[in-house]
Amino acid sequence: MVSLDENMLVKKIQEGDQLAWRDLVLRYEGRLTNYAQGKIKDHASCQDLVQESFLGFLAKINNFDASRSVQSYLFGILSNKITDLLRSYGRLRTVETPVDSSGNQKSSPFIDPAMGASTWYRGDEKKKLENDALIKCLGLLINQFVQRKDYLKLKSIELIFVNGLSNLEAANILGIDNKTVASHRHYANNFIIDNLKRMNLSPDIFPHLSEQDQD
Amino acid sequence: MNITKATLDAFIDDHLNEQETIKVEKAVRESPELQAQLSNIIVSRDMGDHSIGAIWRREHLSCPSREELSSFKDDALESQRIDYIKFHLETVGCKACKANLSDLNSSKDSLTNPDTREKRRQFLENSKILLPKKQ
Numbered sequence: 001m002v003s004l005d006e007n008m009l010v011k012k013i014q015e016g017d018q019l020a021w022r023d024l025v026l027r028y029e030g031r032l033t034n035y036a037q038g039k040i041k042d043h044a045s046c047q048d049l050v051q052e053s054f055l056g057f058l059a060k061i062n063n064f065d066a067s068r069s070v071q072s073y074l075f076g077i078l079s080n081k082i083t084d085l086l087r088s089y090g091r092l093r094t095v096e097t098p099v100d101s102s103g104n105q106k107s108s109p110f111i112d113p114a115m116g117a118s119t120w121y122r123g124d125e126k127k128k129l130e131n132d133a134l135i136k137c138l139g140l141l142i143n144q145f146v147q148r149k150d151y152l153k154l155k156s157i158e159l160i161f162v163n164g165l166s167n168l169e170a171a172n173i174l175g176i177d178n179k180t181v182a183s184h185r186h187y188a189n190n191f192i193i194d195n196l197k198r199m200n201l202s203p204d205i206f207p208h209l210s211e212q213d214q215d
Numbered sequence: 216m217n218i219t220k221a222t223l224d225a226f227i228d229d230h231l232n233e234q235e236t237i238k239v240e241k242a243v244r245e246s247p248e249l250q251a252q253l254s255n256i257i258v259s260r261d262m263g264d265h266s267i268g269a270i271w272r273r274e275h276l277s278c279p280s281r282e283e284l285s286s287f288k289d290d291a292l293e294s295q296r297i298d299y300i301k302f303h304l305e306t307v308g309c310k311a312c313k314a315n316l317s318d319l320n321s322s323k324d325s326l327t328n329p330d331t332r333e334k335r336r337q338f339l340e341n342s343k344i345l346l347p348k349k350q
């Protein structure tokens with residue numbers, strides 16, 4: 001969730017306030033450095049990556065979408081920088097940049113959120129609206145589970161959507177049966193579809209909503 | 216481990232744990248079908264198509280707030296919520312929340328050592344000129 005003073009901080013930085021910029025760096029530096037250290041052992045490299053992430057954020061500050069969380073945005077930039085670095089070390093070899101028929105590299109598979117809030121959608125406003133709607137629906141769904149303390153459902157769908165597990169794998173982890181997980185998934189899909197319709201969007205824009213589990 | 220489209224999606228976002236990542240890397244290297252599937256996901260993401268999982272991970276939709284993590288650390292939440300946050304950290308393996316928590320737990324030593332402080336001071340000094348001009 002976006003907190004009010006976070007918005008204030010961004011607004012001040014947009015106005016060129018140096019103290020606000022310092023505040024932002026001090027506020028997020030620790031968590032970002034810890035995140036980088038989970039992947040890269042060298043502290044100096046981590047600090048460099050974190051600083052580059054702040055610069056990426058600053059470069060696009062005027063286009064920053066106030067509905068987005070600064071933390072998620074910064075983690076996104078950093079995560080891409082880490083991936084690039086690890087790839088340059090030869091790890092993650094399997095994720096090759098797609099090459100077109102003439103051998104030219106297509107754009108990076110790791111879309112850089114530092115390119116601006118809307119470039120996740122490559123400047124496509126329609127796609128952005130659709131993705132924003134999905135974020136809203138998911139937010140409502142998660143919020144409903146939390147309000148109702150329906151944590152079992154939340155755990156099921158988090159394992160399925162976020163970790164990409166099958167119903168059976170999720171059921172094994174949660175110690176419940178497969179059918180129960182399937183019903184949680186069904187509930188979540190219907191909830192999202194209903195809410196998308198309420199926003200006058202067709203659920204067909206997210207084909208994976210109708211995909212059921214193969215097991 | 217059954218590698219589905221959703222697994223590959225989580226793999227691209229670097230959301231799998233070390234062991235799973237190694238398994239997927241190996242499987243992809245050995246299977247032209249998986250390579251094709253992976254490329255397809257990457258290309259469709261480039262076109263703006265994001266799966267529910269990708270959006271959920273990217274926006275940290277189920278992550279507890281920093282304040283809540285701080286209460287979690289102090290055991291000052293109700294038991295069901297504590298149980299969920301543990302699950303989110305350990306089973307889902309949310310790296311952003313883990314980073315937040317270890318930052319909250321750290322004595323700040325690593326960020327207050329003289330080298331780090333000097334590097335930060337220089338960074339703040341040098342980046343000042345990149346701030347938007349004051350109106």
Ligand SMILES: [Zn+2]
Nearest residue numbers: 278279309312
């Ligand atoms: Zn989290």
